[in-house]
Amino acid sequence: ETGVTQTPRHLVMGMTNKKSLKCEQHLGHNAMYWYKQSAKKPLELMFVYNFKEQTENNSVPSRFSPECPNSSHLFLHLHTLQPEDSALYLCASSQDRTSGRTQYFGPGTRLLVL
Amino acid sequence: KQEVTQIPAALSVPEGENLVLNCSFTDSAIYNLQWFRQDPGKGLTSLLLIQSSQREQTSGRLNASLDKSSGRSTLYIAASQPGDSATYLCAVGLNDYKLSFGAGTTVTVRA
Numbered sequence: 657e658t659g660v661t662q663t664p665r666h667l668v669m670g671m672t673n674k675k676s677l678k679c680e681q682h683l684g685h686n687a688m689y690w691y692k693q694s695a696k697k698p699l700e701l702m703f704v705y706n707f708k709e710q711t712e713n714n715s716v717p718s719r720f721s722p723e724c725p726n727s728s729h730l731f732l733h734l735h736t737l738q739p740e741d742s743a744l745y746l747c748a749s750s751q752d753r754t755s756g757r758t759q760y761f762g763p764g765t766r767l768l769v770l
Numbered sequence: 771k772q773e774v775t776q777i778p779a780a781l782s783v784p785e786g787e788n789l790v791l792n793c794s795f796t797d798s799a800i801y802n803l804q805w806f807r808q809d810p811g812k813g814l815t816s817l818l819l820i821q822s823s824q825r826e827q828t829s830g831r832l833n834a835s836l837d838k839s840s841g842r843s844t845l846y847i848a849a850s851q852p853g854d855s856a857t858y859l860c861a862v863g864l865n866d867y868k869l870s871f872g873a874g875t876t877v878t879v880r881a
Binding site: 687701704758760761762766 | 774804806811812813814815816819859861867868869870871872873874
């Protein structure tokens, strides 16, 4: 266990649904990240939060909406998704954004959009 | 834009053989380089982190080298075991927090 948990682990949703992914870290870190991993493609950074402030939005469509209420929790709110959004969504945390230390990853949420 | 390539995409070896995994990147101005392991249905686990000023890092049976001038890193796994079967990801640090990942090499170690 890396100290980063994600729920749910699997999610199937229709294009008109609204759902949320949750990430929680128990490591006392201050930076949290959302990544997208599509089949046979490299991980893509989506959002970065440092001390609860969003510091990076990597040109992510507005149908993905992140929320970071505190340094331990990170959410990804989903609405009106497209089938091409089906992927593994990974959350990660690190000491802080400027430490240059390794990131610790959660197990991911496998999302299927029908 | 930094591009990270891992070749081959898949590798199958008999148990006991040494593994050599390659990673190449296009821009030598990197902050650091990390190797991760990903098991099916699970997240990533950090294996080794090499700072840009370092040439290699070792941990147990794992050794990673870094040659910035040629844009290459190699992960060596000695005396492979079936438990080493996983996907290995190379990630180049663009700055102190942003990583650019390769697509990975999926390794199968046959008993």
